[in-house]
Amino acid sequence: MDTHITEINNSDVNYSSDPENIPLHQRPSISIRAKVAVSFSLFFLLSFTVTGWSYWILTKVETKIEFLEIADNYLVEIQQARRFEKNYLLYKTDLKEALEPLQKADDILTQNSGKIEKILGKVHFKTMVSFMAKYHDQLILLSSAKDDKEREAIVPMLRNFGSQMVSFAEEFVEKEQHSAKRMFLLAKRVPIYFMSALFILMVFVLTFLTRQLLLTLNRFMAYTRRIGEGDFTPIMPARKYKDEFTKLAEAFNHMTKELDHKHNVLLESHKLRAIGTLVAGVAHELNNPLNNTLLTASMLIEDFETLPDEEKMEMVHDVINETERAQKVVKNLLDFAREGETEIMALDLCKIVRDSTNLVVNQVKFAKVDLQLACDEHLPLIHGDDQKLKQVFVNLILNAVDALSPGGKIKIHVKKDDASRFVLVTVEDNGPGIPEHIQGRIFEPFFTTKTQNKGTGLGLSVSRGIVKKLGGYIRLASSKDRGTTFTVALPTTESAQPLTKPMP
Ligand SMILES: Nc1ncnc2c1ncn2[C@@H]1O[C@H](COP(=O)(O)OP(=O)(O)OP(=O)(O)O)[C@@H](O)[C@H]1O
Ligand SMILES: [Mg+2]
Structure with missing residues (x-):
């Protein structure tokens, strides 16, 4: 069953007697x-x-x-x-x-x-x-x-x-x-x-007083770390009254709102770039069914008189099949490019990963690399937005493609973790690996080793933001000449915390 989680605005929230739920500005003031x-x-x-x-x-x-x-x-x-x-x-x-x-x-x-x-x-x-x-x-x-x-x-x-x-x-x-x-x-x-x-x-x-100040400062340090990791949920301190720190919390909330907005702009710009990359491949992929359709239709017209009815029917079916193939390619791309309300729903991660591999099939072909996808059986569902998740996997696969030379291999495996709390997707390549000294930087926005116009350096930072918001994480394991493995972990619908804030 699909679950749709709509945005909860601060002003819409039904505040209970729980002090954490009372808006900051409405709390009694003890500075x-x-x-x-x-x-x-x-x-x-x-x-x-x-x-x-x-x-x-x-x-x-x-x-x-x-x-x-x-x-x-x-x-x-x-x-x-x-x-x-x-x-x-x-x-x-x-x-x-x-x-x-x-x-x-x-x-x-x-x-x-x-x-x-x-x-x-x-x-x-x-x-x-x-x-x-x-x-x-x-x-x-x-x-x-x-x-x-x-x-x-x-x-x-x-x-x-x-x-x-x-x-x-x-x-x-x-x-x-x-x-x-x-x-x-x-x-x-x-x-x-x-x-x-x-x-x-x-x-x-x-x-x-010192304990109170230090504890609050520590809490604010944790908030900054959390914001740094891309979680822009507003701060709602548990204390019943407001003081100077409440003003700081309000300033933080204002800042996170701005950051959230900027992050969304980044997200969109990265998505546009990914669409640009995909369109080049899609154009090629459309060419094949269009050529086949043209060829079959021309042959049908040419030999219409001589061909037996059965063969004619077969050729018409071929035309329909090739058109449907082209339609699917276009639909796939439209799906990815679609703008609109973010919808968090229960999703089959294997299907999302498969759709993502279909989107990049041409890049994979051009690069002459081999891509294998394996999904374990009876995987639990996860909560997420399918567009955003496709963006994550498209980026991971394209990164692997970019890192490989012809003949390289990409293995994608969708499985459960041992405790069944997460569904894991590993994207493994046997490329040159990521040098240790830049491993700590690849998730930073705009960090790229790709030459101008080939990469914005936003892929991994945006991907990590998306996954984090869904309560998951991305891990990297890479060593020189042994290749790179990215693991995306997403909580299953049973273990996931209810989301109070939508994806941007
Ligand atoms: N599988 C990989 N193998 C080797 N290096 C990688 C791999 N994945 C990522 N990287 C490194 O991490 C950097 C950052 O990746 P990221 O996806 O954030 O940006 P990008 O790919 O450079 O740009 P964009 O995603 O906008 O096209 C890459 O430039 C590359 O140096
Ligand atoms: Mg990338």
């Missing part, structure tokens, strides 16, 4: 520049947060140190007051001496009330002040006591308030010292932790 900007903003934000946090901690530590200085001064004064209190109790010194440091301690509290409240809170500050006021009151009472009995009643209370006042202040100083130390340690460590985390994050982000 590389945006990614780099976001990464840097993130780094900046993190650095800003950590710096701000360190500043805040250090300010707190500063406040605590200030408080500790105030508390230290305060403690010195109240401890001094208590020393005078002790001297009074032991040596009966003047108790009023204790009031002076107490007054200083009170001044310290009043002057720094705001700062102390900030650290201790209002309640504790009030307790502190009340302890001092009570101690002060007891001191006054003691200094104005009239007798020992009255003094003995006041002293325990005085000592009690004194010790409470000192221990309360000492307890807070110790607590705040610990807290300041802890905060200081934290402020010292956090930047180190942050730097380490930032370093890991930077390595991760840089690796990610």
Whole structure:
């Protein structure tokens, strides 16, 4: 059954949810520049947060140190007051001496009330002040006591308030010292932790970005290789969003479209040249049946009266046969030269190769070379365009003919490969072979060793383009004096990938 694969235009495609099928320009945009900007903003934000946090901690530590200085001064004064209190109790010194440091301690509290409240809170500050006021009151009472009995009643209370006042202040100083130390340690460590985390994050982000860039660059290198090999299928990257590389892909697609067009022009120009070559041979081939027809018809007219009816009929049949032969030659050439829509269909490769040998039969005859064609039985069908494939085989056979001297041999064999995935056509000649130093160049467009007007140098490059588009390949094996073998491999209809793009 013939399968006809028509062109799928980008605009006609029924896009599914598969990101690969969404046209490049319709994808959401996340540019590389945006990614780099976001990464840097993130780094900046993190650095800003950590710096701000360190500043805040250090300010707190500063406040605590200030408080500790105030508390230290305060403690010195109240401890001094208590020393005078002790001297009074032991040596009966003047108790009023204790009031002076107490007054200083009170001044310290009043002057720094705001700062102390900030650290201790209002309640504790009030307790502190009340302890001092009570101690002060007891001191006054003691200094104005009239007798020992009255003094003995006041002293325990005085000592009690004194010790409470000192221990309360000492307890807070110790607590705040610990807290300041802890905060200081934290402020010292956090930047180190942050730097380490930032370093890991930077390595991760840089690796990610570099990997993305390198992978995409590698993919583009593969695209250029693919385009170089004549595959002009548009690039449809799989990523869901568009970035700077999408623009590059669009530029690539524009370039491949242009190249595809130019390639088609080359293809046509090579075909025209092949037609020119064939027409020379065909003219000769038409001459024979025309001569025979003329001769038979003349003889029939001349001997019409004398010839028996049977022989007359035979001669008429001869005329018909020769005319049909000429018609076939013309049809063959018209087929080859035909322009029109490319049609990819399931084809019998053996028939195509046979038709191609028929087209060049005269060139083969003139060159006095021997051409043998062998086709294996039960060959699977292949997908292709018969005109284009004929162009490939005509070129390979003409190349072999050109390389051979009279008496040379061309063997063509159509067979399956071992895994049955390809049908292979080998075109083998026993000519001089292709020198090793030009073997890498013969597929280049316009490379030819033939003298002017004999070859354009497009044959093999065009042939390779045609075969590649059908999912096949052409291989060369050649050595000096042993001849040349070209192998054309085309995938069978079962193994071929569905073609999404038509042949040009
Ligand atoms: N069977 C062969 N034996 C020796 N050399 C060959 C053979 N086939 C190809 N070549 C070499 O490869 C070159 C390129 O071949 P290609 O078919 O591309 O161009 P051409 O034959 O020179 O020109 P055109 O195909 O336009 O007539 C030839 O010029 C020839 O040197
Ligand atoms: Mg050629």
